[in-house]
Structures are given as structure tokens and as C-alpha cells.
Amino acid sequence: xxxxxxxxxxxxxxxxxxxxxxxxxxxxxxxxxxxxxxxxxxxxxxxxxxxxxxxxxxxxxxxxxxxxxxxxxxxxxxxxxxxxxxxxxxxxxxxxxxxxxxxxxxxxxxxxxxxxxxxxxxxxxxxxxxxxxxxxxxxxxxxxxxxxxxxxxxxxxxxxxxxxxxxxxxxxxxxxxxxxxxxxxxxxxxxxxxxxxxxxxxxxxxx
Numbered sequence: 001x002x003x004x005x006x007x008x009x010x011x012x013x014x015x016x017x018x019x020x021x022x023x024x025x026x027x028x029x030x031x032x033x034x035x036x037x038x039x040x041x042x043x044x045x046x047x048x049x050x051x052x053x054x055x056x057x058x059x060x061x062x063x064x065x066x067x068x069x070x071x072x073x074x075x076x077x078x079x080x081x082x083x084x085x086x087x088x089x090x091x092x093x094x095x096x097x098x099x100x101x102x103x104x105x106x107x108x109x110x111x112x113x114x115x116x117x118x119x120x121x122x123x124x125x126x127x128x129x130x131x132x133x134x135x136x137x138x139x140x141x142x143x144x145x146x147x148x149x150x151x152x153x154x155x156x157x158x159x160x161x162x163x164x165x166x167x168x169x170x171x172x173x174x175x176x177x178x179x180x181x182x183x184x185x186x187x188x189x190x191x192x193x194x195x196x197x198x199x200x201x202x203x204x205x206x207x
Contacts, residue, residue: 046116046172046173047115049090049091049092049116049172050114050115050116050172051115052090053086053087053090053092053116053134053172054115054116054134054136054142056086056089056090057082057086057134057136057142057151058142058153060074060077060082060086060151061151061152061153062150062151062152063075063076063077063144063150063151064076064077064147064150065077065078065144065145065146065147065148065149065150065151066078067203068203069081071084071085071096072085072088077144077150077151078144078203078206079098079131079132079133079143079144079145079203079206080094080096080097080098080100080101080132080203081096082143082144082151083098083101083118083132083133083134083143084096084101086134087171092171092172094171097203098120098129098130098131098132098203099128099129099130101118101120101132101169102118102120102129102132102166102167102169104169104171105118105169105170105171106169106170106171107167107168107169107170108167108168108169108170109168110162110165110168113135113168114135114137114170115135115136115137116134116135116136116170116171116172117134117135117168117169117170117171118132118133118134118135118168118169118170118171119132119133119134119135119141119156119161119165119168120132120165120166120167120168120169121133121160121161121164121165121166121206122164122166123160123161123164123206125164129166129167130203130206131143131145131161131164131203131206132203133154133156133161135156135168136153139155139156139157140153140154140155140156141153141154141155141156141159141161143161143206144206145206146206161206
């Protein structure tokens with residue numbers, strides 16, 4: 001009788017340990033397959049850089065328009081000093097004028113615009129690019145123009161900047177650097193030299 005009781009106890013103990021072992025095995029194998037926290041890629045995605053560029057720009061909503069504003073100044077912008085500053089804060093160097101900026105990065109058609117792309121217009125209708133905006137998605141532009149308006153968000157479709165659209169450029173690549181494997185400002189400088197052009201500052205009030 002005692003022998004049978006002891007055997008039953010031993011059997012229950014063995015089964016208990018087997019059950020614990022099986023649970024631990026499943027738990028460990030599950031933890032190998034499903035990490036507790038998401039793994040973040042080491043490189044910065046183009047969408048996250050674009051989001052940061054847009055967020056930086058929106059911090060200056062309402063800041064006054066100033067034609068010919070010096071680079072780096074934040075109490076007043078013209079269109080290209082604004083884009084230059086905002087992108088610079090996110091690790092991308094752009095040249096100073098809208099005409100120079102229109103020569104960097106990768107050309108993008110109007111129907112392929114993505115947030116963070118630069119949109120260029122000739123609002124003077126004289127064949128010279130004089131305005132740059134940042135496309136922020138949902139058919140909207142982030143830019144600055146005209147004394148009394150300053151940094152603002154505008155609808156793109158049907159606007160002056162749409163009707164006078166010249167080109168768009170993508171300067172944010174997958175690694176968060178200027179498209180084309182060089183800084184955007186150096187790319188513009190190279191193109192200026194090869195074309196024998198002197199861009200200068202051609203920006204006007206943008207409308």
C-alpha cells in the first residue's frame with residue numbers, strides 16, 4: 001500500500017516537472033520569435049526626416065516675411081531662407097536662393113509629390129524661379145510670402161504656386177542626406193559651374 005502511494009507521488013512529481021519544463025520551453029521559444037520591444041532600424045527613414053522638417057517649419061508659423069533675410073536668421077524669412085534654415089536644422093544643406101535650390105536633388109512631377117519635397121514656382125511669369133515651398137502632404141504647402149502674411153500653410157491645388165509651377169525636387173533620401181550622394185549646396189554649385197550661371201538671389205515675395 002505504502003509502495004503504491006509512494007509511486008503515485010513520484011509519478012505526480014515527475015508529471016509536474018515535465019509540465020513546468022514544457023511551459024518554459026514554449027515561453028523561451030516564444031520570446032525568441034516575438035521580441036518584447038520593436039526593433040528600430042539604425043538608419044533614419046526618409047519619411048521620418050520629412051516629418052521632422054515639416055515639424056521644424058511649423059514652429060515658425062506666423063513669423064514675418066522679410067525679403068532678402070540673412071541665412072540663419074529666424075525673426076524673419078523669405079521663401080528660400082526659410083527652406084534653407086528648416087532643412088539645415090535636420091542635417092540637409094541647401095543653397096541660399098530658390099533658383100539654386102531648384103537645381104538640387106531629384107526632379108519630381110507634380111502628381112508624385114511627397115511630404116518634404118520642394119516645390120518651385122515662377123510667380124512673376126518671367127521665366128525665372130522666384131518662389132520655393134515645402135510640400136507637406138494633403139495638397140498643402142508650408143512656406144512664407146508677402147509682408148503681412150509670413151510663414152503659413154496654403155492649399156496648393158488651384159493656387160498661384162500651382163498655376164506657376166515650374167518643378168519640384170526631392171532632396172531627402174533614405175539615409176536622410178541630400179539626394180544624389182552629396183550635399184545639396186555642393187550639387188547646386190557644381191551645376192552652376194557647369195552651366196556657367198550665376199544664380200544670385202532671385203526670390204521675390206512669392207505671389
